[in-house]
Amino acid sequence: MIVDRFQRPLGSLRVSVTDRCNLRCRYCMPEQEYVWLPKESILTFEEISRLVSVFTSLGVEKVRLTGGEPLLRHDLPTLTRMLAANSGIRDLALTTNGLLLAKQADALKQAGLGRVTVSLDTLRPDRMRELARTDRHADVIAGIEAARMAGFPLKLNTVVIRGVNDDELVDVIGFARIHQAEVRFIEYMDVGGATGWSAEQVVSQREIIEVLSARYGPITPVTTGDLSAPAERFRMPDGVTFGIVASTTAPFCRSCDRSRLTADGTWFLCLYAERGTDFREPLRHGATDAALADLIASTWRGRTDRGAEARLGLVTRTPLYQVDGLRADPHREMHTRGG
Numbered sequence: 001m002i003v004d005r006f007q008r009p010l011g012s013l014r015v016s017v018t019d020r021c022n023l024r025c026r027y028c029m030p031e032q033e034y035v036w037l038p039k040e041s042i043l044t045f046e047e048i049s050r051l052v053s054v055f056t057s058l059g060v061e062k063v064r065l066t067g068g069e070p071l072l073r074h075d076l077p078t079l080t081r082m083l084a085a086n087s088g089i090r091d092l093a094l095t096t097n098g099l100l101l102a103k104q105a106d107a108l109k110q111a112g113l114g115r116v117t118v119s120l121d122t123l124r125p126d127r128m129r130e131l132a133r134t135d136r137h138a139d140v141i142a143g144i145e146a147a148r149m150a151g152f153p154l155k156l157n158t159v160v161i162r163g164v165n166d167d168e169l170v171d172v173i174g175f176a177r178i179h180q181a182e183v184r185f186i187e188y189m190d191v192g193g194a195t196g197w198s199a200e201q202v203v204s205q206r207e208i209i210e211v212l213s214a215r216y217g218p219i220t221p222v223t224t225g226d227l228s229a230p231a232e233r234f235r236m237p238d239g240v241t242f243g244i245v246a247s248t249t250a251p252f253c254r255s256c257d258r259s260r261l262t263a264d265g266t267w268f269l270c271l272y273a274e275r276g277t278d279f280r281e282p283l284r285h286g287a288t289d290a291a292l293a294d295l296i297a298s299t300w301r302g303r304t305d306r307g308a309e310a311r312l313g314l315v316t317r318t319p320l321y322q323v324d325g326l327r328a329d330p331h332r333e334m335h336t337r338g339g
């Protein structure tokens with residue numbers, strides 16, 4: 001097992017397969033124009049699969065496919081099948097906005113995908129138009145239903161923003177119950193891309209629990225033993241469970257075993273990291289698996305990142321980057337880094 005300077009193991013890898021997205025959520029992609037990764041820089045399925053094998057040889061057991069919107073990548077089931085054949089992966093998951101999920105859920109299941117997380121910030125189509133600039137709310141719901149029918153364990157990610165969707169907490173729990181899914185409420189984060197972020201708009205874990213307790217009664221923490229999981233889980237009196245990712249008000253960097261590979265092969269050790277390590281050049285210029293493994297291991301051993309904790313320590317907190325800073329390097333965008 002490889003550990004970083006704070007004894008955190010290299011356990012989980014988020015693999016972004018594209019920086020493109022078919023939504024424009026205001027907490028992630030609020031601008032009209034973006035700088036995209038050059039097409040020729042995007043890793044092939046063979047390159048991704050090989051790199052992931054090197055990661056799993058070093059102890060990574062959890063792999064999550066992300067984007068952008070990963071279902072925009074042509075023929076994702078083929079990559080899924082290649083990764084599912086890697087016996088080192090214990091947990092192969094996908095995070096999607098759901099728009100294209102209804103068409104692909106069965107193929108992904110057959111390819112060996114283990115579980116699915118769908119972003120669902122609102123149950124109201126008019127609100128989704130405002131929040132994500134799309135009229136396709138019904139497609140998301142159809143995607144959730146198709147994933148359930150395909151037999152996936154299902155989670156719903158809901159980013160909670162004050163004055164936008166914080167009046168839907170109870171409704172989202174009710175929706176998830178009907179669709180046999182578990183909700184993850186996510187605090188609004190000041191990551192790259194969230195140029196409109198302000199502390200006032202953050203609905204904290206404490207407030208979320210207060211709202212749900214007022215409706216459902218006492219809520220108790222669930223102990224899972226998985227200290228690296230980003231969400232803290234809770235149980236309501238009727239047995240329904242949900243999670244909260246409190247990255248903004250109660251960060252969990254001390255147990256973070258996650259890193260992120262962008263679609264062009266840049267490896268980031270933290271969602272907030274200023275710089276990443278390029279794997280595309282070594283991959284395309286004959287690096288052996290042993291050389292790639294050495295680069296991964298030595299980089300991880302030097303890791304000291306505690307991005308969200310550092311942000312919490314700031315006296316005045318504003319968006320991480322303004323538009324100019326994001327345009328200067330698209331790797332700073334959450335939709336490129338795979339949130």
Ligand code: SF4
Pocket residue numbers: 251252253254256257258269270271272305306307308309
């Ligand atoms: S801020 Fe960085 S170190 Fe902290 S939990 Fe997120 S990815 Fe991990």
